Amino acid sequence: MSTSVFYRALGIRGYKHQSIQEQDGGLVVRVRHDGGELTCPHCGGANIVRRGTVPRSWSTVPIGRKPVTVFAEVPRMECRDCQTQPVVPVPFADSRRSYTRSFERLVLELRESMTLKDVARYLCVSDWLVKDIEKRWLGKHFAKPRLKDLRHIAIDEIATKKGYKYLTIVMDLEAGAVVFVGAGKGADALKPFWRSLKAARAHVEAVAIDMSAAYYTAVCDNLPDATVVFDWFHVVKLLNDKLSELRRQLFREAIDQLHKDVLKGMRWLLLKRPENLDETRNESQRLQEALDLNESLATAYYLKEDLRLLWEEPTKQAAGLFLDDWIRQADASGIRVLQTFAKTLARHRAGLLAWYDHPISTGPREGTNNKIKTPKRQAYGFRDPEYFALKIKALHHARFELVG
Numbered sequence: 001m002s003t004s005v006f007y008r009a010l011g012i013r014g015y016k017h018q019s020i021q022e023q024d025g026g027l028v029v030r031v032r033h034d035g036g037e038l039t040c041p042h043c044g045g046a047n048i049v050r051r052g053t054v055p056r057s058w059s060t061v062p063i064g065r066k067p068v069t070v071f072a073e074v075p076r077m078e079c080r081d082c083q084t085q086p087v088v089p090v091p092f093a094d095s096r097r098s099y100t101r102s103f104e105r106l107v108l109e110l111r112e113s114m115t116l117k118d119v120a121r122y123l124c125v126s127d128w129l130v131k132d133i134e135k136r137w138l139g140k141h142f143a144k145p146r147l148k149d150l151r152h153i154a155i156d157e158i159a160t161k162k163g164y165k166y167l168t169i170v171m172d173l174e175a176g177a178v179v180f181v182g183a184g185k186g187a188d189a190l191k192p193f194w195r196s197l198k199a200a201r202a203h204v205e206a207v208a209i210d211m212s213a214a215y216y217t218a219v220c221d222n223l224p225d226a227t228v229v230f231d232w233f234h235v236v237k238l239l240n241d242k243l244s245e246l247r248r249q250l251f252r253e254a255i256d257q258l259h260k261d262v263l264k265g266m267r268w269l270l271l272k273r274p275e276n277l278d279e280t281r282n283e284s285q286r287l288q289e290a291l292d293l294n295e296s297l298a299t300a301y302y303l304k305e306d307l308r309l310l311w312e313e314p315t316k317q318a319a320g321l322f323l324d325d326w327i328r329q330a331d332a333s334g335i336r337v338l339q340t341f342a343k344t345l346a347r348h349r350a351g352l353l354a355w356y357d358h359p360i361s362t363g364p365r366e367g368t369n370n371k372i373k374t375p376k377r378q379a380y381g382f383r384d385p386e387y388f389a390l391k392i393k394a395l396h397h398a399r400f401e402l403v404g
């Protein structure tokens, strides 16, 4: 193998072979400037005088399992045109970095399938360096997503640790990409987003949110022309929570152990969709027996299943009639949690039916939510919020989907 092929493999250009030696289990490759013409990196002028050299070293791609360090005396010069003394830039590395561009590319490639710690260990460098390389790459591609063409968005929050520390996330529902990550939850977390949106002159048509007041007010204030769509995913989830609440209440009031046991055993069955009940474990039968014993739970269960049809009506008008009927039934059930829920739906009627104008949902975002759990498991996410936010924004990009 000629030395030029060897140096190309190491990603080194513009410098010539001097020596290779083993040192501390790795290889040190010494190279020298190839003596070509120098021009001033500032003004491009050739009116220069050489002024000695500056010693520099870079990590580059390993040979086998041996880490490789490149060492060179980099010429320094004095430019007579612009009166500066620049160090000549090397063609194989960014002037501010301690590694070559080939090394940078290798780190990014390995990160597609290895954890940050594994890459650092494999390349014998610090976790910090690997993260730094990745963070700059992510920043270049995802720090400022294009907002101008946003039409349909969803706003939601995620808990980064159980119960506290929230992030507010805005998703472009057409591209399936997270376009904003804000610290905290509620209206304040969204303020920087509104500013960027305004600057981008975007025309958002519809926003999917849950039925909590905080986001609703923020959206109405900042996007007065957009349609608010209360997200079916969150509505169904909220009703599931009400059903669990009712089951717990009935459990506390149960007259005997049999009723308690039955209520305990049906905890998860209540929340499953009927088509997902496991027949090999007699789940439908168990659920039916439990419902037969608890009239109010049965009423609530069937109303819960029924509500899903709100998003399957042929027209908005039919959906309106369906919703009003559902609210009447829930109110007539005499079950307090259902009555409260019915009131909530009645208050949000317009935004629920707006789904028929813009059938959008954070349903797709919930898929992202699961992916967010992957980088979440890595402690780096917490220590460096900026890096964590970039990772979330890059999630739709296959390259960084799975490895934290």
Ligand SMILES: [Zn+2]
Binding pocket: 040, 041, 042, 043, 044, 045, 079, 080, 081, 082, 083, 084
């Ligand atoms: Zn110059």
